[in-house]
Amino acid sequence: xxxxxxxxxxxxxxxxxxxxxxxxxxxxxxxxxxxxxxxxxxxxxxxxxxxxxxxxxxxxxxxxxxxxxxxxxxxxxxxxxxxxxxxxxxxxxxxxxxxxxxxxxxxxxxxxxxxxxxxxxxxxxxxxxxxxxxxxxxxxxxxxxxxxxxxxxxxxxxxxxxxxxxxxxxxxxxxxxxxxxxxxxxxxxxxxxxxxxxxxxxxxxxxxxxxxxxxxxxxxxxxxxxxxxxxxxxxxxxxxxxxxxxxxxxxxxxxxxxxxxxxxxxxxxxxxxxxxxxxxxxxxxxxxxxxxxxxxxxxxxxxxxxxxxxxxxxxxxxxxxxxxxxxxxxxxxxxxxxxxxxxxxxxxxxxxxxxxxxxxxxxxxxxxxxxxxxxxxxxxxxxxxxxxxxxxxxxxxxxxxxxxxxxxxxxx
Amino acid sequence: xxxxxxxxxxxxxxxxxxxxxxxxxxxxxxxxxxxxxxxxxxxxxxxxxxxxxxxxxxxxxxxxxxxxxxxxxxxxxxxxxxxxxxxxxxxxxxxxxxxxxxxxxxxxxxxxxxxxxxxxxxxxxxxxxxxxxxxxxxxxxxxxxxxxxxxxxxxxxxxxxxxxxxxxxxxxxxxxxxxxxxxxxxxxxxxxxxxxxxxxxxxxxxxxxxxxxxxxxxxxxxxxxxxxx
Numbered sequence: 001x002x003x004x005x006x007x008x009x010x011x012x013x014x015x016x017x018x019x020x021x022x023x024x025x026x027x028x029x030x031x032x033x034x035x036x037x038x039x040x041x042x043x044x045x046x047x048x049x050x051x052x053x054x055x056x057x058x059x060x061x062x063x064x065x066x067x068x069x070x071x072x073x074x075x076x077x078x079x080x081x082x083x084x085x086x087x088x089x090x091x092x093x094x095x096x097x098x099x100x101x102x103x104x105x106x107x108x109x110x111x112x113x114x115x116x117x118x119x120x121x122x123x124x125x126x127x128x129x130x131x132x133x134x135x136x137x138x139x140x141x142x143x144x145x146x147x148x149x150x151x152x153x154x155x156x157x158x159x160x161x162x163x164x165x166x167x168x169x170x171x172x173x174x175x176x177x178x179x180x181x182x183x184x185x186x187x188x189x190x191x192x193x194x195x196x197x198x199x200x201x202x203x204x205x206x207x208x209x210x211x212x213x214x215x216x217x218x219x220x221x222x223x224x225x226x227x228x229x230x231x232x233x234x235x236x237x238x239x240x241x242x243x244x245x246x247x248x249x250x251x252x253x254x255x256x257x258x259x260x261x262x263x264x265x266x267x268x269x270x271x272x273x274x275x276x277x278x279x280x281x282x283x284x285x286x287x288x289x290x291x292x293x294x295x296x297x298x299x300x301x302x303x304x305x306x307x308x309x310x311x312x313x314x315x316x317x318x319x320x321x322x323x324x325x326x327x328x329x330x331x332x333x334x335x336x337x338x339x340x341x342x343x344x345x346x347x348x349x350x351x352x353x354x355x356x357x358x359x360x361x362x363x364x365x366x367x368x369x370x371x372x373x374x375x376x377x378x379x380x381x382x383x384x385x386x387x388x389x390x391x392x393x394x395x396x397x398x399x400x401x402x403x404x405x406x407x408x409x410x411x412x
Numbered sequence: 413x414x415x416x417x418x419x420x421x422x423x424x425x426x427x428x429x430x431x432x433x434x435x436x437x438x439x440x441x442x443x444x445x446x447x448x449x450x451x452x453x454x455x456x457x458x459x460x461x462x463x464x465x466x467x468x469x470x471x472x473x474x475x476x477x478x479x480x481x482x483x484x485x486x487x488x489x490x491x492x493x494x495x496x497x498x499x500x501x502x503x504x505x506x507x508x509x510x511x512x513x514x515x516x517x518x519x520x521x522x523x524x525x526x527x528x529x530x531x532x533x534x535x536x537x538x539x540x541x542x543x544x545x546x547x548x549x550x551x552x553x554x555x556x557x558x559x560x561x562x563x564x565x566x567x568x569x570x571x572x573x574x575x576x577x578x579x580x581x582x583x584x585x586x587x588x589x590x591x592x593x594x595x596x597x598x599x600x601x602x603x604x605x606x607x608x609x610x611x612x613x614x615x616x617x618x619x620x621x622x623x624x625x626x627x628x629x630x631x632x633x634x635x636x637x638x639x640x641x
Binding site for chain 2: 011321324
């Protein structure tokens with residue numbers, strides 16, 4: 001068997017000029033597919049990760065104004081959300097976690113001198129979990145006690161931490177927010193979110209809600225964020241939240257502008273559907289591409305058999321069994337696919353690994369993902385190519401074995 | 413009387429050429445004993461090549477019976493037919509060598525199909541190539557050899573499997589007279605060693621060398637002549 005293969009290799013090598021194009025076509029097809037699917041896979045993984053980090057079961061509430069008269073009050077009345085309203089929502093069974101969110105812009109410095117005008121958010125300890133925020137090793141997010149004791153602690157976004165402290169470790173250091181000292185308790189892990197509001201979290205400073213309220217004399221939070229106990233029932237929760245607030249704040253439950261409710265969970269579902277669509281599209285493109293490659297291989301195998309009718313006839317005349325002729329044609333197809341497909345896979349892997357090594361911006365990387373040729377993708381392509389070889393080789397092989405030696409020799 | 417090596421009874425073969433049926437063989441009866449030297453002669457289209465192809469198991473009769481060493485060829489399945497073909501050495505007018513293979517690889521090809529180990533194949537191929545006088549052309553490709561040398565490679569290929577039957581279709585048709593004589597002398601040498609030799613030719617000089625001459629016309633055997641030399 002190995003010897004048979006060796007002789008076949010030698011004969012194919014003698015035919016290399018003619019087979020070169022087949023191999024190149026196969027390699028090119030595989031390369032394209034692998035890179036395409038590698039990117040798709042990387043993008044896919046990145047999106048799922050980004051989505052999870054964006055808080056994919058979150059509702060975000062902010063006060064608005066009525067557009068219809070309700071409770072004996074005219075339209076156009078502002079509807080502020082107060083901490084007590086948030087407390088009422090916390091009691092709803094569909095709400096798992098809840099946090100107030102106050103927002104101010106304040107001058108932030110490390111002492112004397114200039115500093116950026118940064119976004120400072122006052123939030124509760126539950127905020128990190130609701131938003132899917134993770135803190136870099138060595139630090140922590142705000143704790144319940146921070147809130148209860150109105151501690152002056154701050155958790156920094158990744159970018160602003162670097163802006164303020166450079167390469168130095170900010171944990172335990174002190175910064176001034178509007179001249180008031182805060183101790184740094186943690187720094188966020190760098191993150192890119194698809195569902196942001198008020199800018200990227202990397203640029204924000206988080207302090208306890210109670211501390212910020214007292215410091216700036218605030219009454220009502222800009223937002224109330226809460227996490228649905230069940231993400232898939234977020235739409236029902238939106239209704240329930242609206243009914244609860246309508247009763248408390250005396251607006252019409254049908255008046256959607258009275259309180260703005262952003263359903264991040266629904267948004268996440270939409271993005272999830274989009275990802276599924278992209279996945280499906282890439283899958284279809286991939287399968288079509290492989291089909292085209294398979295048809296190409298089949299075509300070339302046909303041409304090869306046609307060209308070799310005389311040779312096959314001669315081999316039969318010299319005593320070759322039809323099975324040997326068929327096995328040879330199949331082996332030839334398999335070999336072409338292996339060389340072309342293998343080459344394409346190898347090149348694609350190199351290309352993707354090279355791309356992965358490029359110093360791309362972090363946000364680009366986050367959306368692109370790491371388009372590494374994953375094992376399932378490579379295995380899938382290999383399996384499909386094997387099937388192509390079978391399909392492509394089978395018919396010509398049968399035709400080859402059916403050649404009548406005398407016909408072939410006569411038409412020489 | 414022992415059974416002849418080859419026995420044809422009422423063998424007919426019809427081809428469709430341009431839609432019209434052509435009777436290439438029309439009820440041929442012929443016996444050839446082991447060790448005979450037979451020339452098949454006749455004009456172009458007389459059916460002599462078709463007869464040779466049937467004798468070599470490259471083609472099957474439409475009617476009649478062909479027995480090769482007692483075996484009815486029509487009853488053979490493809491693999492058995494392939495085995496039967498290996499007992500026959502074929503030399504064609506157009507040589508039919510594989511252009512991409514060296515002389516030694518071309519000669520070794522039939523052994524590959526009879527399952528001989530590669531090292532043995534090569535040794536045997538080299539041996540027969542030396543015998544036909546091409547010991548110094550082993551690695552040459554057909555394109556690098558003269559017509560006479562190519563036909564000698566083809567003869568070497570035909571005899572490498574030590575066949576009991578050698579079938580030659582116009583073996584000298586594409587050669588100059590000197591190369592032609594060399595090739596035919598080589599074939600006769602094999603015949604003298606015990607091989608059954610059947611040569612298709614329309615060269616009267618070549619036909620005259622055979623011990624028996626079978627003349628054909630319009631697919632029929634029209635004359636059988638024993639010849640003395």
